[in-house]
């Protein structure tokens with residue numbers, strides 16, 4: 001049998017030059033031109049999801065729901081209003097969010113002070129108190145995918161830093177003790193790895209330093225990715241909250257020995273920022289490539305028609321689309337008569353459709369089709385008999401290539417430094433630098449200051465006490481000869 005797939009155009013991926021210029025200018029161009037999201041809505045930090053964007057978002061939500069529903073989480077829906085007296089109970093939490101809450105200024109009962117949830121720990125705790133009586137009610141794990149509201153003081157940025165976070169998946173869990181709560185933390189980290197792996201987003205996992213953890217948390221584990229301009233983006237966080245919230249909300253459970261104990265809680269969140277990361281990381285000068293698992297259209301059929309053979313070509317195109325649909329591929333035929341094939345190629349590349357199927361008169365005669373990959377731009381000629389297998393094989397290769405090349409780029413952005421000079425040089429080259437740290441906070445802050453950089457935290461694949469290396473005194477030069 002002849003090789004079912006003949007390579008007819010070698011790989012020559014689109015350049016990524018425009019992303020290196022002004023990344024956010026490119027990103028806003030993509031959102032507008034690919035009709036994903038409209039940033040013209042006249043409220044600061046609030047934006048519109050257009051139909052194509054909504055389809056991408058629903059696919060991401062489906063992955064998030066599946067991974068939560070299959071690991072013991074129950075989906076709930078809480079009110080958007082939180083009484084201020086609830087919100088202000090946990091001192092660290094209120095300090096961390098006070099300046100960012102939206103207030104309901106009218107419509108509440110006389111004197112009732114309501115805020116719009118910035119996150120829902122203080123909305124859920126009073127209900128956990130009602131739902132949890134004894135150890136048999138634990139562990140409790142709920143999640144919701146809702147809008148939350150933060151009057152971000154920093155500059156807002158479409159889909160990345162918004163004031164109505166409209167795809168905020170927040171999970172909240174309660175446990176009998178720290179050990180079980182930390183089991184949940186490890187489960188949450190694993191769920192986030194799976195979500196980002198599906199989105200082909202590479203990540204660094206670190207435990208945030210004390211001075212940069214979530215307000216009210218005992219500790220925060222964060223997923224960061226690295227954008228083409230070298231900036232890091234926090235795309236998900238997992239918090240162990242200890243009994244900080246259960247104490248102030250008096251959420252206890254009856255133990256078998258008759259004593260009452262405070263529950264230990266966790267919370268973990270991800271938002272539309274992860275979709276922004278996916279679109280940017282797989283972006284290029286012609287648009288983006290949406291990983292097949294999340295692509296609203298996985299294969300777009302473009303009939304190549306010049307003149308009278310329209311009927312034969314369109315019949316072949318419909319038959320190819322039907323066969324692929326029947327095999328579970330999300331496929332679309334672009335049969336617009338007022339657009340040329342070239343225009344259509346550009347249009348669907350912009351929207352990130354991972355695979356294009358071209359069918360012309362010659363293909364009909366030879367009973368073959370042309371498959372064009374969006375990521376490498378390679379083109380193959382495939383016999384109709386091999387259609388479904390070839391399409392599925394290529395979609396798998398595209399996903400694998402997107403993931404691997406994104407990880408390669410991330411790994412090449414992180415270097416270890418053994419001296420202050422090395423660290424400074426690497427930072428100057430836009431790298432992420434890993435330096436040994438004693439774990440002492442003052443030292444950590446001093447390292448930030450000396451290097452004029454913000455610490456992401458302790459790499460999670462390293463033990464918590466990352467001490468070691470002679471840079472541990474870096475931040476405390478008075479204790480040691482300076483460099």
Ligand SMILES: Nc1ncnc2c1ncn2[C@@H]1O[C@H](COS(=O)(=O)NC(=O)[C@@H](N)CS)[C@@H](O)[C@H]1O
Pocket residue numbers: 118119120121150152159160161162163165169170171214234235236237239267268269270271272273
């Ligand atoms: N203004 C924002 N716009 C878009 N995404 C945001 C914004 N603020 C936070 N996020 C995303 O939401 C995730 C969770 O937010 S958080 O503040 O870190 N954590 C919480 O709110 C916890 N209650 C867990 S649900 C962050 O990791 C970040 O990826």
